Amino acid sequence: MTAEANPEPNDAIDVILTQWRRERPDLDLSAMGFLGRLSLLTRAVETQVDDMLASHGLGRGEFDVLAALRRSGPPYTQIPSELSAALMMSRAGMTSRLDRLESAGLLQRSLDPA
Template identity: 75%
Template sequence: MSDVIDVVLEQWRREGPDLDLSPMEVFGRLARLTRVVESAVDQVFARHGLRQGEFDVLSALRRSGPPYTLIPSELSAVLMMSRAGMTNRLDRLEAAGLVVRSMDPADRRSFRISLTERGLEVIDATLTEHAANLHRLASGLSAEDTATLSRILRGMLEAHA
């Protein structure tokens, strides 16, 4: 079965036969797949009133376990983002009633971010639908293919870390 990447590669083989474009085949398909996955994921998040970054914050808090509380520097480190970017996300989540900020009793210069009861409900519902959506998106792969692809992608990421 041929796709648009095959067409592009065939055109380049004709115009630049001396070029090795085999990586283009991989990365072209990865780019197209990324757009498909991002769109499907964004639709799930939108149904729950979230954006990707907000989901990331709520997920980090949920994964931290009870009492679902982290300080901003911990959130920034887990999400690999600046404190300034984190502040905007936290403002939106707090306005939506999904998180609450409180002073850190151990350090009065800092505060804690905690999931509210509503935030816990939203992240649990969103995560349930998100997991089902990812399974649907990966349904064309066998368990063995999934493990192999994951191993390959991990290796590629490690090579560029």
């Protein structure tokens, strides 16, 4: 038994590759198939992560803040400017995330003793 030279497309990526092969047989499409499938997998994983976080009332942004605080070690505190730098976001954006987390009872703010 031998493999077919032009197998039937199995998914959307195969359809795209078949079209490219027909139009531009000179192109090396080896990376395109891999990257296309990687993109599909990434979207599927992101959907699963978003659903799991949503079941806990969180978005990725809020989770990122909580994860940054947890990995900072005891006493699991940081000033907002440190958090915004660690997450590469604006201070205003961080304030908004902290407000949402505080309203949800997932963190408690305190005054910086310094």
